[in-house]
Amino acid sequence: MVVWFTLGHGRHVGGRERSDALVNEWLVAALALLAGLVPCGVVCLRGEPTERLVGLSMAGTIDALVLLLLAVGYRRGIYLDLALALALLTFAGGLVFARFLERWG
Amino acid sequence: MTPREVVATALLVFGVGVELACCLGVLVMRGVYDKLHYTSPATTIGAVAIAAAVVLRESVVTYGLKAMLVALALLITNPVMSHAIARAARIRRHGAWTAQEKDAEDETVEVEVDRR
Numbered sequence: 001m002v003v004w005f006t007l008g009h010g011r012h013v014g015g016r017e018r019s020d021a022l023v024n025e026w027l028v029a030a031l032a033l034l035a036g037l038v039p040c041g042v043v044c045l046r047g048e049p050t051e052r053l054v055g056l057s058m059a060g061t062i063d064a065l066v067l068l069l070l071a072v073g074y075r076r077g078i079y080l081d082l083a084l085a086l087a088l089l090t091f092a093g094g095l096v097f098a099r100f101l102e103r104w105g
Numbered sequence: 106m107t108p109r110e111v112v113a114t115a116l117l118v119f120g121v122g123v124e125l126a127c128c129l130g131v132l133v134m135r136g137v138y139d140k141l142h143y144t145s146p147a148t149t150i151g152a153v154a155i156a157a158a159v160v161l162r163e164s165v166v167t168y169g170l171k172a173m174l175v176a177l178a179l180l181i182t183n184p185v186m187s188h189a190i191a192r193a194a195r196i197r198r199h200g201a202w203t204a205q206e207k208d209a210e211d212e213t214v215e216v217e218v219d220r221r
Binding site: 025026029032033035036037038039040042043047048049050051053054055057058061062064065068069071072077080081083084087088090091094095098099101102 | 128
């Protein structure tokens with residue numbers, strides 16, 4: 001991991017961005033965050049419906065941050081829109097789910 | 106490494122750690138209300154720390170602004186989401202509470218009857 005970090009830190013050379021490092025710290029962080037999706041998935045699979053919805057909401061948060069870190073890690077600023085869209089759509093979807101569980105479900 | 110990079114990396118590690126701890130908390134806790142508590146640090150402390158790391162480390166115009174926007178979106182939407190889920194859980198368990206106003210006798214009363 002130390003090797004990866006030092007690789008990632010060598011990006012700014014001569015005023016130009018060097019992206020030849022395979023892994024930088026953003027991608028490592030994204031990978032670590034992806035591990036957090038496993039507990040969220042387990043929560044989504046058991047318990048009451050509202051408990052599962054909590055797991056879904058948490059997974060949406062993690063996903064948005066993973067997309068954020070991946071966009072920065074791959075040096076594609078335009079992909080940050082994905083993270084923003086996912087954060088807002090998770091919110092809308094969660095509200096619809098909550099409303100549904102409140103009345104029917 | 107400049108001090109700025111050290112701080113950014115520390116913030117990144119801290120933010121990821123908070124997120125993972127929150128995921129474990131959601132998994133371990135019993136009951137929807139206890140689980141719901143653990144979604145809040147993930148969207149406040151964790152998301153803001155990660156966005157701050159991006160702002161400190163990368164160019165603000167390309168990445169920083171959008172990162173702050175994502176953190177802000179999470180920061181604003183999560184309390185509403187928590188409220189909606191807690192409200193849904195309470196209504197599912199206890200039925201809808203009856204409104205005090207007389208003109209508010211809408212479908213909430215029917216929901217309560219349906220629960221029994």
